[in-house]
Amino acid sequence: MTFEMLKLAAASPEILVLAGACAILMVDVFKSQQGEGRALTYWLSLLVLLVGGWMTFSGFGENVGPALNGHFVKDALGDLLKIFIYLTAFTTFVYSRDYLQDRGLLKGEFFVLGLFAVLGMLVMVSAGSFLMLFLGLELLSLPLYAMVALDRDSGVATEAAMKYFVMGAIASGMLLYGMSMLYGATGSLDLLRVSEAVHRVMAGKAGQEQLVLIFGTIFIVVGVAFKLGAVPFHMWVPDVYQGSPTAVTLFLGTAPKLAAFAMLIRLLVGTLEPLVGQWQQMLAILAVLSMAIGNVVAISQTNLKRMLGYSTIAHVGFLLLGVLAGNPQGYGAALFYAITYSLMALGSFGMILLLSRVGFEADRIEDFKGLNDRSPWFAAMMAILMFSMAGVPPFVGFWAKWEVLRAVVNTGQMWIAIVAVGFSVIGAWYYLRVIWYMYFEKPYDTAPLVPAVDMGVMMSANGLALFYLGVFPSSLMAVCLMVWGVR
Amino acid sequence: MSLPLLSLVIWLPIFGAVAVLSLGEHRPVMVRRVAFGIAAATFILSLPLFTGFDSTSYAMQFVEDAPWIPTFGIRYSLGVDGISAPLILLTTLSTILVVLAGWESIQYRVSQYMAAFLVMEGVMNGAFAAMDAILFYVFWEGMLIPMFLIIGIWGGPRRIYATIKFFLYTFLGSVFMLVALIYLGYLTGSFNILKIQALDHLGLTAQVLIFIAFMLAFAVKVPMWPVHTWLPDAHVEAPTGGSVILAAIMLKMGGYGFLRLSLPITPDGSQLLSGLMIALSLIAVVYIGFVALVQQDMKKLIAYSSISHMGFVTLGTFAAFTALSMGSHNAAVLGVEGGVVQMVSHGFISGAMFLCVGVLYDRVHSRLISDYGGVANTMPIFATLMVLFAMANSGLPGTSGFVGEFMVILGAFQANVWYAFWAATSLILGAAYTLWMVKRVVFGPIGNDHVAALSDINNREFVILGVLALFVLLLGLWPAPLVDMMRESVSHLVDQIGHSKL
Numbered sequence: 001m002t003f004e005m006l007k008l009a010a011a012s013p014e015i016l017v018l019a020g021a022c023a024i025l026m027v028d029v030f031k032s033q034q035g036e037g038r039a040l041t042y043w044l045s046l047l048v049l050l051v052g053g054w055m056t057f058s059g060f061g062e063n064v065g066p067a068l069n070g071h072f073v074k075d076a077l078g079d080l081l082k083i084f085i086y087l088t089a090f091t092t093f094v095y096s097r098d099y100l101q102d103r104g105l106l107k108g109e110f111f112v113l114g115l116f117a118v119l120g121m122l123v124m125v126s127a128g129s130f131l132m133l134f135l136g137l138e139l140l141s142l143p144l145y146a147m148v149a150l151d152r153d154s155g156v157a158t159e160a161a162m163k164y165f166v167m168g169a170i171a172s173g174m175l176l177y178g179m180s181m182l183y184g185a186t187g188s189l190d191l192l193r194v195s196e197a198v199h200r201v202m203a204g205k206a207g208q209e210q211l212v213l214i215f216g217t218i219f220i221v222v223g224v225a226f227k228l229g230a231v232p233f234h235m236w237v238p239d240v241y242q243g244s245p246t247a248v249t250l251f252l253g254t255a256p257k258l259a260a261f262a263m264l265i266r267l268l269v270g271t272l273e274p275l276v277g278q279w280q281q282m283l284a285i286l287a288v289l290s291m292a293i294g295n296v297v298a299i300s301q302t303n304l305k306r307m308l309g310y311s312t313i314a315h316v317g318f319l320l321l322g323v324l325a326g327n328p329q330g331y332g333a334a335l336f337y338a339i340t341y342s343l344m345a346l347g348s349f350g351m352i353l354l355l356s357r358v359g360f361e362a363d364r365i366e367d368f369k370g371l372n373d374r375s376p377w378f379a380a381m382m383a384i385l386m387f388s389m390a391g392v393p394p395f396v397g398f399w400a401k402w403e404v405l406r407a408v409v410n411t412g413q414m415w416i417a418i419v420a421v422g423f424s425v426i427g428a429w430y431y432l433r434v435i436w437y438m439y440f441e442k443p444y445d446t447a448p449l450v451p452a453v454d455m456g457v458m459m460s461a462n463g464l465a466l467f468y469l470g471v472f473p474s475s476l477m478a479v480c481l482m483v484w485g486v487r
Numbered sequence: 488m489s490l491p492l493l494s495l496v497i498w499l500p501i502f503g504a505v506a507v508l509s510l511g512e513h514r515p516v517m518v519r520r521v522a523f524g525i526a527a528a529t530f531i532l533s534l535p536l537f538t539g540f541d542s543t544s545y546a547m548q549f550v551e552d553a554p555w556i557p558t559f560g561i562r563y564s565l566g567v568d569g570i571s572a573p574l575i576l577l578t579t580l581s582t583i584l585v586v587l588a589g590w591e592s593i594q595y596r597v598s599q600y601m602a603a604f605l606v607m608e609g610v611m612n613g614a615f616a617a618m619d620a621i622l623f624y625v626f627w628e629g630m631l632i633p634m635f636l637i638i639g640i641w642g643g644p645r646r647i648y649a650t651i652k653f654f655l656y657t658f659l660g661s662v663f664m665l666v667a668l669i670y671l672g673y674l675t676g677s678f679n680i681l682k683i684q685a686l687d688h689l690g691l692t693a694q695v696l697i698f699i700a701f702m703l704a705f706a707v708k709v710p711m712w713p714v715h716t717w718l719p720d721a722h723v724e725a726p727t728g729g730s731v732i733l734a735a736i737m738l739k740m741g742g743y744g745f746l747r748l749s750l751p752i753t754p755d756g757s758q759l760l761s762g763l764m765i766a767l768s769l770i771a772v773v774y775i776g777f778v779a780l781v782q783q784d785m786k787k788l789i790a791y792s793s794i795s796h797m798g799f800v801t802l803g804t805f806a807a808f809t810a811l812s813m814g815s816h817n818a819a820v821l822g823v824e825g826g827v828v829q830m831v832s833h834g835f836i837s838g839a840m841f842l843c844v845g846v847l848y849d850r851v852h853s854r855l856i857s858d859y860g861g862v863a864n865t866m867p868i869f870a871t872l873m874v875l876f877a878m879a880n881s882g883l884p885g886t887s888g889f890v891g892e893f894m895v896i897l898g899a900f901q902a903n904v905w906y907a908f909w910a911a912t913s914l915i916l917g918a919a920y921t922l923w924m925v926k927r928v929v930f931g932p933i934g935n936d937h938v939a940a941l942s943d944i945n946n947r948e949f950v951i952l953g954v955l956a957l958f959v960l961l962l963g964l965w966p967a968p969l970v971d972m973m974r975e976s977v978s979h980l981v982d983q984i985g986h987s988k989l
Contacts, residue, residue: 372640376512376599387632392658393625402621402665406559409669417669421662428658432635432651440639440647474556481558 007067010074013055014122020048021115028108038106045093045111053086066128070190073128076483081125081258084339088255088346089118094458095350096247102358105150113143121259130179130189141168144252148244160243167236171226178219185212195271202274217275220267221282227260231289234313241309249305250349254342261338276326283324288419290317295427305363308348314427315341322404328484330407336480337400347385347462354451370443379438381463388466390431391424396469493549493565493616496533501609504602515597522601526583533579536572542972545979561678564618569976570746571615574739577834581735582608584951585728588842592849603633611736620668620678641726649724656717660707667700684751689988694756701749708741712771715794722790727845734793734837739830742800751983761808769909771798776916785854788924789840796833800826803895809902811985819981822898827973829891832962836888839876839955846948851937856927860934865941870929872952877925879959881918887962
């Protein structure tokens with residue numbers, strides 16, 4: 001084994017983020033910056049994400065094959081997801097700064113843990129073996145547990161962190177158990193080799209080995225469903241979303257979804273494709289239950305973060321529809337859904353941050369009352385976000401739904417499409433309620449809304465991006481399909 | 488290459504709305520003028536759709552076509568035929584009147600109000616002009632957003648209930664249409680509506696299911712009994728302009744949808760269920776006519792009268808199947824034509840009636856019939872116009888209300904005498920509820936001090952109502968231009984529905 005064979009260059013953005021995170025840790029420790037809003041840490045973190053994103057972008061789609069002895073895969077799918085992981089993490093940091101500052105939570109830990117979590121996501125997305133996948137997953141999860149408990153004096157935050165940790169541990173356990181079964185049946189940790197072995201076993205006669213594979217698949221699906229927050233493995237989602245400081249909710253509600261989606265794809269589609277008949281049915285159950293529970297329970301929520309937590313569950317159900325279509329069109333649709341969802345979630349939690357100020361969390365739906373009187377512009381942005389989440393054209397959420405519906409309709413699973421649109425009507429109600437409060441009610445306080453410049457610009461860009469992508473969805477759709485080789 | 492007229496009538500108002508919004512809330516006078524200018528310019532731009540229309544052809548005209556989402560073969564294709572062109576003209580005209588109607592009565596957030604109506608205009612034009620199924624759907628659903636805000640922000644006391652009911656009802660109806668459109672796109676390999684219409688083979692089960700999916704969308708919009716209950720709420724709570732647009736244009740979307748999508752795409756499914764549709768239409772005409780009779784609230788009365796009149800549209804449309812099965816192509820054409828004429832005419836009349844109520848409401852702030860009486864004594868000019876519209880609403884010959892209803896009844900008569908019989912009761916019921924309302928509101932001794940203090944309509948209001956009166960009479964006395972315009976398109980449509988796809 002020579003050093004060249006490792007092809008370290010394929011992982012250069014990851015190496016940069018690792019080095020950057022370590023350096024920022026040191027800078028933060030040795031440069032006291034309490035007074036100036038941790039400007040150095042903040043800007044350095046943004047710079048690391050920016051450079052990492054640029055490196056990934058400039059090497060987009062260069063397929064260098066398995067690197068690091070097959071543990072690391074660099075392909076177009078991974079690059080696309082990574083670019084959006086950088087983007088969402090970047091936006092999260094911009095949105096979070098003032099919120100954390102106001103609450104005395106603006107510590108270097110937030111940014112360092114965030115960067116390590118980003119590194120974990122990048123590793124997950126590029127995982128070429130079970131080992132790497134698990135490593136990435138844990139590298140993502142552990143910083144997140146700590147971030148949820150960032151506000152250590154808050155009871156709810158601690159409770160949320162505890163729940164998240166226990167549930168996350170169970171999920172990891174399930175996943176590991178499934179992986180070990182697959183390892184037992186195939187004798188390899190390398191996803192490519194596992195895939196070959198699975199093909200061989202499934203092509204042969206039914207027997208013990210196939211049974212083990214199927215059981216392994218079940219545990220893998222359960223583990224992934226935990227991470228995605230699909231019903232019935234969703235119990236942690238509302239509590240963690242509500243309990244965490246909003247900035248952390250924003251972080252864990254966006255980019256990790258992309259990473260979890262990558263895990264789902266790498267395992268089920270990349271490795272266990274011959275078992276599609278099995279996992280398709282499992283995903284169908286997960287999807288329908290998620291859309292049902294997510295949408296129905298969200299109706300009765302009064303806390304916006306909790307409502308968005310349930311809405312996440314419903315969106316995960318929709319996303320799974322694309323995957324269970326079981327063809328590249330469907331995977332492309334699910335990819336588009338995951339990306340656009342992360343943009344929508346980013347904006348929605350970002351709006352909560354934008355409205356909040358010292359001593360005021362703005363996380364109840366009522367807090368949005370009369371926003372149109374206080375700031376027509378940001379009310380319009382929030383309206384775009386909500387209509388987009390509800391799937392009303394001409395916003396991008398519509399196209400996300402449209403594409404997954406098309407995928408399931410074209411594969412003849414008409415009933416599931418009808419169930420899906422039915423629940424999306426139920427879902428429309430609670431998004432409409434936010435718009436109702438913003439536009440049809442009088443505000444509690446008429447203080448004008450003046451966000452920091454960078455935040456205001458970012459928020460506007462976020463909302464307008466959803467509008468732009470709603471009118472011109474073509475290019476992003478094409479890219480999402482291209483990574484699957486569909487043109 | 489001439490101007491892309493259809494794109495202009497879609498996008499000019501939408502970009503105009505952005506301009507109006509950017510003027511802000513502190514310059515209401517300027518906002519009103521700019522909004523009026525944009526609406527007027529759009530109307531002028533839409534005129535060539537009438538003057539330059541080639542009525543000897545059923546083919547799509549003023550066609551535009553460009554790739555939009557090439558990955559999925561979705562195109563930005565526009566075009567109008569004899570059915571959609573008049574509806575676009577109706578839209579552009581109504582928007583001017585609505586902008587004028589909100590001139591003084593809207594003081595809260597003027598620029599958002601005007602912008603909402605301009606966006607609404609563009610989007611509705613888009614829905615009428617779209618020749619791509621997905622483009623159509625985008626416009627169709629996009630329409631909900633401005634109307635949701637219009638009712639919710641500027642509406643009456645129960646506006647929130649009304650607007651959410653409106654949104655969810657129509658959203659529920661439409662999503663199943665989306666699934667059907669995706670499926671049809673999959674079968675056809677294209678989302679072009681003409682190509683989908685030309686689909687050769689479609690099994691009966693598929694046709695029936697697709698028809699039902701379409702029906703949910705269109706029947707809610709028309710609205711047909713029993714999915715009409717959102718309409719009285721929405722109409723009553725909406726501001727005058729909102730009611731006018733709802734009644735004059737949005738309801739026509741449903742009728743238009745039946746003609747553009749349901750009938751040509753699923754002729755056999757429509758044939759199979761036409762009996763049900765006719766029954767529902769007749770229930771709307773008769774039963775809702777009775778319901779209108781007992782209303783205390785003027786707006787609610789007109790809302791119910793709208794449902795009853797829209798029953799004629801669906802009756803004329805679906806009676807065509809009975810007529811065709813008896814071999815009478817002409818009767819089928821007559822019925823469908825009557826339906827379209829009724830749509831246009833109802834656009835004028837119901838819009839005018841809502842504007843009349845708006846005029847009274849602006850002065851007295853009540854919509855209850857019992858709060859008025861003897862308005863003719865203090866507002867003679869207004870009373871004259873209102874009586875004219877009331878006569879038109881009850882189908883007096885010489886007004887546009889008569890033409891459509893008469894054509895539908897004639898068509899239905901040749902299909903089945905009983906259809907015509909029940910439909911004709913509307914002429915009695917319509918006269919009863921409209922004229923009784925007019926009697927209680929306009930005539931008699933002055934009812935109370937509010938009425939005694941009324942001042943007659945000003946020039947602005949006179950222009951709005953006068954224009955509508957002109958069109959009501961013009962269409963009533965000389966409907967030929969409109970009927971000629973649509974003849975070929977309707978005749979082609981009847982050919983299409985007579986051609987089985989089994």
